[in-house]
Amino acid sequence: MSAALNGLAIGVIGAGAWGTALAQMLASDGRAVALWAREPDLAATINATRRNPTYLPGATLAETITATSDLAAMAALPVLLWVTPAQFLGSVLSGLPHYAGDLVLCAKGIEAGTGRLMAEVARAAAPAAQVAVLSGPTFAHEVAAGLPTAVTLACSGGDAQWQRLAPTIARPTFRPYYSADVIGAEIGGAVKNVLAIACGVVEGLGLGQNARAALISRGFAEMQRFGLAMGAQAETLAGLSGLGDLVLTCSSSSSRNFSLGKALGEGQTASAALAGRATVAEGAYTAPVLADLARQKGIAMPLVDAVVTLVQGQAPARDVVASLLARPLRAERPLG
Ligand SMILES: NC(=O)C1=CN([C@@H]2O[C@H](COP(=O)(O)OP(=O)(O)OC[C@H]3O[C@@H](n4cnc5c(N)ncnc54)[C@H](O)[C@@H]3O)[C@@H](O)[C@H]2O)C=CC1
Numbered sequence: 001m002s003a004a005l006n007g008l009a010i011g012v013i014g015a016g017a018w019g020t021a022l023a024q025m026l027a028s029d030g031r032a033v034a035l036w037a038r039e040p041d042l043a044a045t046i047n048a049t050r051r052n053p054t055y056l057p058g059a060t061l062a063e064t065i066t067a068t069s070d071l072a073a074m075a076a077l078p079v080l081l082w083v084t085p086a087q088f089l090g091s092v093l094s095g096l097p098h099y100a101g102d103l104v105l106c107a108k109g110i111e112a113g114t115g116r117l118m119a120e121v122a123r124a125a126a127p128a129a130q131v132a133v134l135s136g137p138t139f140a141h142e143v144a145a146g147l148p149t150a151v152t153l154a155c156s157g158g159d160a161q162w163q164r165l166a167p168t169i170a171r172p173t174f175r176p177y178y179s180a181d182v183i184g185a186e187i188g189g190a191v192k193n194v195l196a197i198a199c200g201v202v203e204g205l206g207l208g209q210n211a212r213a214a215l216i217s218r219g220f221a222e223m224q225r226f227g228l229a230m231g232a233q234a235e236t237l238a239g240l241s242g243l244g245d246l247v248l249t250c251s252s253s254s255s256r257n258f259s260l261g262k263a264l265g266e267g268q269t270a271s272a273a274l275a276g277r278a279t280v281a282e283g284a285y286t287a288p289v290l291a292d293l294a295r296q297k298g299i300a301m302p303l304v305d306a307v308v309t310l311v312q313g314q315a316p317a318r319d320v321v322a323s324l325l326a327r328p329l330r331a332e333r334p335l336g
């Protein structure tokens with residue numbers, strides 16, 4: 001299989017919904033793309049049937065996508081989009097410790113146990129790699145279908161890396177926007193997943209559109225407080241990878257995080273709602289570590305704390321909402 005990858009410009013690591021959709025987008029103009037699947041049988045199925053029935057059913061994949069489960073073979077590619085879920089970035093990347101190409105991180109989350117953002121995890125596992133972050137409002141099935149999509153591409157290597165990556169990643173309906181703010185791009189994606197669970201709860205409890213808009217707005221205030229304290233730039237948080245993705249994910253049951261929250265709001269227990277999911281709702285894993293980081297920094301994130309209470313099954317959704325509404329009245333200032 002590795003011979004088939006020789007000379008390719010780009011590969012995607014992780015054949016979940018998002019990795020598969022990114023591979024399909026990259027192959028949309030006939031370019032060859034390598035797609036690494038952790039599951040060997042899934043790689044074989046993709047090559048034989050041009051389908052990923054496990055994670056992206058419905059899409060017919062381009063002939064120029066070559067799937068493989070040989071991780072070492074991917075090391076030869078100069079650009080890798082890394083799309084394993086956040087909690088598995090370190091373990092999978094440790095299989096390519098000497099990778100020295102462009103490593104474009106696409107997972108949205110914070111590592112549980114360490115509190116590390118994705119770029120920090122990546123630099124520890126593959127110190128020679130040049131890290132970038134691709135993040136924004138991007139439902140996988142829409143990208144796979146070729147619908148117009150815009151993302152933030154935050155490059156730790158600044159303009160020189162952007163000049164390399166933009167032509168490799170951009171396609172007529174997929175527009176990356178340049179940023180040098182890696183931390184800001186990471187934080188937007190990680191925090192919005194947690195807030196999307198809260199928005200799903202609002203939907204599940206039937207609390208209405210006013211409540212959802214209030215939650216998006218007050219949730220954005222929490223994202224700003226946390227992001228600025230972590231060194232993010234305000235304009236990144238207000239852009240595609242922050243507010244843009246927050247609005248998308250908080251508005252649709254296409255979001256796995258939103259649908260998890262909806263199930264909780266409808267009365268399912270957290271363990272039942274999380275059990276048996278083949279797909280990942282990153283916010284459930286990020287919420288506790290995000291709440292810990294915020295506490296350590298003295299940052300108030302009441303909505304994030306409420307999501308932790310819910311995903312840890314400590315109280316039913318109605319009680320959690322009641323205690324949020326009973327909080328003392330205060331000034332609206334997001335940063336106050
Ligand atoms: N699905 C979407 O629309 C989007 C997802 N993302 C992000 O992309 C990342 C990946 O999500 P999806 O592709 O949607 O995943 P998915 O939920 O479709 O699939 C789960 C993935 O986890 C992998 N996996 C399971 N156990 C593993 C282990 N022990 N070690 C390594 N990998 C393991 C599976 O092989 C599979 O690739 C997440 O951080 C998600 O937030 C970002 C933008 C859009």
Ligand SMILES: O=C(CO)COP(=O)(O)O
Pocket residue numbers: 108136137138139140193196245248249254255256257258280281282
């Ligand atoms: O990140 C996403 C859209 O930008 C996908 O959100 P979910 O993981 O909640 O489905």
